Amino acid sequence: MEAGIDIVSWYLLIGTVMTIFGIVRLLLVRDLLARLIALDVTGIGVLVSLVALAARSEPTDPVLQALVITGLVIAVAFTGLGAVLIRRLEGLQEDPPRGDHQ
Amino acid sequence: MTLAQFSLGALALVPLLGAALTMVLPHPARRALGVVTSLLIAGLTVPVMISVISGELPELVLGGFEAPLGIHLRGDGLAAVFLGVTSLVGVTITGYAAVLPKSTGTYLSSTAWVPGHPGFWPLWLGCWSGLNAVYLSGDLFNLYVSLELVGLTAVALVALGGRSSWEPALRYLFIAVLGSLMFLAGVGLLVSVTGTLDLQQTRGELEGLEDPTLPLLALTLMTVGLAMKVALLPMHRWLVPAHSAAPSAVSPILSGLVIKAAMVVMLRCWLWAVPVLQGSEWLAWMLGALGAAGVLIGSVLALRQDRLKPLVAYSTVAQIGYWFLAFPLLLPGENDAAQLASGAYGGVVAMAVGHAIAKAGLFTAAGFLKDRCGTDEMSALRGAGAHHPVLILAMGMCAVGLLGLPISLGFSGKWQLATAAVAAEHWWVILVVAAGTLLSAAYMLRGIAPLLLQAEIAEDAPAASPVSVRERVGEIAVLVLGVATICTGLLGAGLSDLLEVGSWW
Numbered sequence: 001m002e003a004g005i006d007i008v009s010w011y012l013l014i015g016t017v018m019t020i021f022g023i024v025r026l027l028l029v030r031d032l033l034a035r036l037i038a039l040d041v042t043g044i045g046v047l048v049s050l051v052a053l054a055a056r057s058e059p060t061d062p063v064l065q066a067l068v069i070t071g072l073v074i075a076v077a078f079t080g081l082g083a084v085l086i087r088r089l090e091g092l093q094e095d096p097p098r099g100d101h102q
Numbered sequence: 103m104t105l106a107q108f109s110l111g112a113l114a115l116v117p118l119l120g121a122a123l124t125m126v127l128p129h130p131a132r133r134a135l136g137v138v139t140s141l142l143i144a145g146l147t148v149p150v151m152i153s154v155i156s157g158e159l160p161e162l163v164l165g166g167f168e169a170p171l172g173i174h175l176r177g178d179g180l181a182a183v184f185l186g187v188t189s190l191v192g193v194t195i196t197g198y199a200a201v202l203p204k205s206t207g208t209y210l211s212s213t214a215w216v217p218g219h220p221g222f223w224p225l226w227l228g229c230w231s232g233l234n235a236v237y238l239s240g241d242l243f244n245l246y247v248s249l250e251l252v253g254l255t256a257v258a259l260v261a262l263g264g265r266s267s268w269e270p271a272l273r274y275l276f277i278a279v280l281g282s283l284m285f286l287a288g289v290g291l292l293v294s295v296t297g298t299l300d301l302q303q304t305r306g307e308l309e310g311l312e313d314p315t316l317p318l319l320a321l322t323l324m325t326v327g328l329a330m331k332v333a334l335l336p337m338h339r340w341l342v343p344a345h346s347a348a349p350s351a352v353s354p355i356l357s358g359l360v361i362k363a364a365m366v367v368m369l370r371c372w373l374w375a376v377p378v379l380q381g382s383e384w385l386a387w388m389l390g391a392l393g394a395a396g397v398l399i400g401s402v403l404a405l406r407q408d409r410l411k412p413l414v415a416y417s418t419v420a421q422i423g424y425w426f427l428a429f430p431l432l433l434p435g436e437n438d439a440a441q442l443a444s445g446a447y448g449g450v451v452a453m454a455v456g457h458a459i460a461k462a463g464l465f466t467a468a469g470f471l472k473d474r475c476g477t478d479e480m481s482a483l484r485g486a487g488a489h490h491p492v493l494i495l496a497m498g499m500c501a502v503g504l505l506g507l508p509i510s511l512g513f514s515g516k517w518q519l520a521t522a523a524v525a526a527e528h529w530w531v532i533l534v535v536a537a538g539t540l541l542s543a544a545y546m547l548r549g550i551a552p553l554l555l556q557a558e559i560a561e562d563a564p565a566a567s568p569v570s571v572r573e574r575v576g577e578i579a580v581l582v583l584g585v586a587t588i589c590t591g592l593l594g595a596g597l598s599d600l601l602e603v604g605s606w607w
Contacts, residue, residue, distance in 0.1 A: 019287070026280065032272065039279055046287045053294040064293055067243060071286055074250050078279045081254060085261060085272045092265060 011052035018045030032089065036082045043075045106153035106160040109146040110175045110238055113185065114248075116142055117231035124223040132223040133200040139227055140196035143234070144189040154182040159604045161240070174240035174300060178604025180451065181237040183597060184366055187455045188233055190586060191358050191462045196226070198466060198579035199351035201572050205473055207262030207349035219262045219349070226355065229255035236363045241299040242289045242375060245367050246282065253278040253331065256360045260348045270343035277330050277340045284327030285367075291320035292375070301374045314379040322385060324371050331364035334389070334426055335396035338419045345418065346411035346478075350469025353411065357418045358462030362454055365425060372432065373447070373605075383433060390430040394534045396423025401541035405548060410468045410478040413549050414461070417504060420538060421457045424519070425450050427531055431522045442522050444605070448598045449518030455597070456511030459590060460503030463583030467497045470576060471553075480549070485557030489569055493577045494553055496584030501546040503587035506539055510587055514594035 005013075022042030026035055047068050054064035120139035124132045153160045154177055164173040177185075199206050203218035210216075232251030239245050257278060261271035293299060295316050296307035308317050333341040345356050376382075400420030407413040431446035470493065471486055472478040487494040506512035516535055523531035 019283075023280070026276065035276060039276060039283075042280065043283055046283050046290070049287065050290040053290055056294070061293070061297070063243075063297070063299055064290060067246075067286065067290060067293070067299075070243070070247055074247075074254075074282075077250075077254055078275060081257060082272065082275050085268050085275065089268050089272065092268070 008052050008056050011055070012049055015045050015047075015049030015052055018042070018048060021045075032086045036079065036086060039082070040075065040079055043071065047071050047075075103162075104153075104160070105149045106158070106177065107162045109149045110160055110162040110177055111164065112146050113143065113150065114175070114231055114235040114238060116146065117227045117234065121224040121227035121231065124227060129203075129218070129220040132220055133203065136196055136223045136227065137200050140193045140230075143230065144193050147185045147189045150177045151182045151186055153177065154179060154603050155600060157603055173244060175238045176240035176604070177238060179601040180366065180369065180605075182603070183451060183455060183600060184237045184362065185234065187458050188230070188237070188359055188362075191354070191458055191583070192230055194579050194582050195351055195354055195462065195466065198576055199226075201579075202351075202470075202473070202576045205350035205469060205576075207267075207352070208264040215264065222259070222262055222349070222351065225255045225259050225262075226352075229259065229355065229360070233359055233363050236366055240301055242292065242301065242304065243299045245370060246286055246289055249285070249331070249363060249367055250282050252360055252363045253282060256356055259352045259355065260344050262352065263347050263349045267347035267349075270340070270347045273340050274344040277337070281327040281330035281364075284323050284330070286327075288320040288322075288324035288327065291316060291323065295320075301370065304375045305377055308375075308379075309377050314381060317376055318379050318381055318385075321371065321376050321379065321382060325368070325385060325389070328364050328368045328371070329389070329392075332361050332368065332422055333419060334422060335392050335399060335419065338396070338400070338422070341419060342412055342415040345415040345465075346409070350466065350473050353414075353469055354462035354465040357415065357465050358458040361418070361422065362458055365454055369447075369450070372429070378433060383430075386429045386433050389426045390428075393423040393426025393429065394530070396420060396426065397534050397538040398423075398541070401538055401545060404545040405541065407545075408480055410480055410483065410549055411465070411472060413480075413545060414464050414468050417464075417542065417545060418457075418461060420542060421453070421461070421504065424453050424516070424535070424538065427534060428519055428522070431519075431526055431528065431531075442525055444598075444602070445518050445522035445525070447605075448601055449515045449522060451515075451601055452511050452518060452594060452597055453506075453515030456503050456506075456515055456587065456590065459583055460500040460510070460512065460587040463496060463500040463580050463587060464504070466583065467493055467500070467580045470573075470580065474573065480552045484552050484555050487553035488556070490577060492574075492581055494550070496577070496580040497550055497553075499584030500580075500587050501550060503591075505542050505546060509591035511590045511594060511597070513591060514597075518598075 019042055022038050022045055025038035029035055050064050050068050054061040124135050160177040162175040206222035207219035208215045208217055209219045229252055232248045235248035239248060257271050257275045260267055260274055292304060296304050298304055330337045345353050348356055397420050400416055400423060404413050404416035428446040428450045432443050471483055475483060503510035503512045506516040520532055520535055
């Protein structure tokens with residue numbers, strides 16, 4: 001690798017690429033679970049970019065780190081909510097008369 | 103700590119506490135506690151509003167930590183206006199849901215689907231807490247967190263509607279989360295330039311900045327993300343299924359309040375956080391163009407609906423367009439800039455507030471009819487007005503507000519917008535407003551006229567069964583919102599003065 005690109009820029013690049021891939025996949029795929037995972041990939045991409053931005057200064061920027069930690073908590077929350085909804089919807093297809101109830 | 107400062111903190115935390123308490127209570131107690139909490143929130147709104155009306159800017163620094171790390175809650179004109187309207191709509195809808203529990207969704211017990219979902223109460227109070235926090239927060243970080251709280255609880259509220267609502271809820275979740283991720287990326291970029299999250303400090307830092315590229319990129323990201331959550335035209339497809347599949351007590355909350363939260367964040371970003379940037383004109387013009395398209399296409403699509411709730415939902419898409427029409431006018435032009443911008447800004451807020459009240463009333467009425475008759479097909483609702491004269495009267499008053507006829511707030515909003523457009527010589531705005539008003543008159547007539555027709559109702563139809571006392575009380579909630587639609591129009595001048603308090607110029 002050239003010495004021209006430092007490690008922070010690499011992480012910024014990776015974060016941006018992940019975000020774009022996630023969004024493209026989210027918009028193109030039909031399967032619900034795949035869409036949820038694409039959304040998670042987008043989220044991780046955004047958070048990686050934020051971590052990289054935070055690491056530019058010495059010591060690391062605490063404000064951006066706080067943003068990332070909150071972003072992680074929210075990612076857990078929306079993944080859980082989405083997973084519950086997807087399970088119900090798929091249960092509906094497998095067992096139409098009684099819904100998802102077990 | 104003054105009373106107003108105390109109320110600032112309590113407005114965000116009391117509903118959250120109420121939400122936590124309702125989680126552990128049985129269903130009837132949840133309803134009682136929900137009503138008590140809603141009255142408490144409305145009571146706490148009063149000191150903040152009094153303080154702002156008298157020209158003060160109450161501010162609370164939580165835990166004594168100063169910005170950039172600490173949390174600032176600020177009350178200003180914009181916050182006070184939206185706190186007030188949220189309390190009005192919130193208390194009314196809470197009362198409606200408490201009196202008619204079946205409007206809160208259906209619940210699958212061990213044997214069958216039972217009307218009345220106990221999960222409504224913690225979710226709605228959590229959503230209310232997020233709404234209040236959005237209005238009051240003085241930094242970008244809290245705007246993000248509270249907007250996320252509003253979004254996630256709103257998705258869960260949609261899902262209370264039973265099987266048919268799960269798919270719209272999931273679709274709503276994808277869009278809402280994608281929108282807030284883009285907003286988060288924009289916030290992160292801004293912080294990496296300015297080193298602070300505080301709105302005022304951000305503005306100060308950005309004003310000293312030479313190169314506008316990065317803030318412009320951040321503003322674009324935040325705008326696109328928020329436009330998804332507001333459902334501006336090309337990103338509106340999620341709104342109609344979500345708002346029409348939601349339970350009757352939830353649709354008015356979503357359409358009246360939840361999208362306003364994203365709109366408030368949009369205004370905070372454009373007017374407070376980011377100063378006028380070189381090159382942001384094209385973004386504002388694009389928002390204006392999309393707004394115009396939203397007014398026209400949303401209205402035409404509303405006209406083509408056969409069911410009442412989707413019609414009302416498409417009318418929301420059209421109304422959202424009006425708020426964005428004003429964005430090109432918010433930018434200071436060559437002529438008397440500040441006055442022009444303040445007129446357009448006052449117009450946007452007046453239309454948004456008027457819409458919050460009127461649309462909440464109309465959606466409650468549509469949901470009421472759907473619950474009672476078992477369907478919201480307009481052909482099946484023929485003659486439903488015969489048994490519900492009060493409801494139809496209230497729907498008419500809400501329609502007046504949505505059309506923007508005098509003396510509603512919708513009228514003063516459109517008037518201010520049109521005045522600002524004439525002063526700036528943007529004649530196309532007048533054309534769009536006029537066309538939108540005519541189209542909305544058409545779709546409102548299409549929605550309400552079948553209810554007034556004389557029709558034979560079969561004796562075994564659910565619409566023919568006697569109206570219970572609880573349903574009569576529920577109709578009063580719609581009437582309250584209808585009367586409020588008309589009466590708030592009298593506050594139009596006061597609203598402009600109130601918005602001057604703590605504004606960005």
